[in-house]
Amino acid sequence: MSRYRQMQVFAAVAQTGSLAAAARQLEQSPAAVMRSIAALEARLNNCLLIRGPRGVELSPAGEQFAVSCRQILEQTAVAERSAAGLHANPAGQLILSLPQLMDQQVFMPIALDYLAAFPDVQLTTRTSAGVPKLLEENIDVALVVGQLPNSSGFAMPLGTVRSVVCASPAYLATWGRPHTPDDLKRHRSVLTTATDQQSEWRFRSERSSRLVRPAPVLTCTTQRAAIQAAILGLGLIRCMSYEAHHELQSGLLEPVLSDFASQPLPAQLIYRDGRRAEARVRTFIDFATPRLRAHPAFLGA
Template identity: 30%
Template sequence: MDLYGSMSVFVQIVEKGNLTAAASASGMSPTMVGNHLHALEKRLGTSLVNRTTRRQSLTDFGRVYYERCLEILRLVAEVDAHALANHIVPRGRLRVTAPVSFGAEGLMPVLGDYTARYPEVELDITLCDRTVDLIEEGVEAAIRIGSLPDSGLIARPLMPYRMMICASPDYIAKHGEPHRPADLAGHRCVAFRYSAESAWRMIGEEGTSRVRVSGMIQVNNGQAIRVAALNGLGVVMQPEVLLAEDVTAGRLIRLLPNYELPSRPMQIVYLRDHYMSPKLRSFIDFIADRFGV
């Protein structure tokens, strides 16, 4: 028989005073109550209850076992209650990773709304541009940009990661404004180091244009490229989320606005898990609501 169930019946026998009353309280027959008691005594190899035709009393071991049963049943009830609460209320530490530019400029500004809605979730955010191994590094969710390999992860699509070409008003005043993609070949461009050898691609009425840009500065960080543009060091192509506020404020000028720039797919990914925690589910739903397609 189920040990936990038999312990529960034994406690009822002790507290109700006899098998008949314990059966009534437990919603089972006196025979079944007796079977639970016999199963416990057989398992333990000793008697728990002294039974006569007129009364019953606990053996010395029965008294000790009763106290231990009370403690075990209390602990099980507490664990069950804690598990139930965790299935209802998002709580605990949630480890998330995101690319640097999107994380700093897109993700961080909205997290105040998330923490206000779910105050018992502690967010541990890592911003990096490398691909993090969720299992190896104990990360529960990652925002990723670009096409995903077949990794076995679950992915929810987010809005495309759009790009923008900009320069500062001071730079434009000194060097003029490019009106066609080919004009960029004569401008100083601040390129992202890891794509410096690649051409900038744009789509317009004349079709797709690929312009190999050049300049004196290559940088491996999007925020640094933004600062370079703000200080008039050249033309930049960077994510819209990184430059849009500067364009609105007039600190940067959007160039070639009639040309479509390449966008990259963006998604939030997480491990396949039948029992998804409320904290992870709440975060995924929040991100999909804020940045979904």
């Protein structure tokens, strides 16, 4: 059996987590799959699978080899499709990672337009905090807010976003509008456990930054619920500007303490392989980037 075929068999086992499931996927017998894995381990002189009563698990070496196999097989498939003239016709599943609430507030109209323009593509969105690992998590494109590590691949800048403190007009009419961070001591707040920074609110002054610990009247597990509570007048909320974009634009929420806002954060689309990326990835980057840059949720590219 060729090395390429051995990698295909091992990648199927790694994906399904089962020799029997991999055999069904490859339309082979379980014995043939086991022989292929055994030959691969013998050639590499390393244990790739740990066999147990509940099936198989990847060894540490197997986990690393699985990532390499997936990358090699994907690149080979791209090269074959390109040589066959299929690269210009985007098709297949496109997996996109987005920050929480980005789909609702910003992305969905762009997704509908993209799918209308490229009907052979199937789009799958995932919510992700921070910078996802594209290859390990099998993600094609990610919209990321914040600074990128050097290993993030290719990036298309979209603009910036910032954290905002806001409240409903009804709340501000009853409790007054805070003018400095110290005024928050006399206010009610709504917090969320969705991020690690909600227990302390950081504000910027002329020469330094200031941390304030708001006293919550309500703590929610999601930012969506916290925003809804703020709309209903329960208290002040701190969120990213895009997370409450529609509410801020429509006047359901009003920003306060804008003079003390923290530094804006960059937003970008990241992806792998640059111009060698598959057609569905390249067309999505080319299609979505100018539309996202023009979106009022971003402060300018």
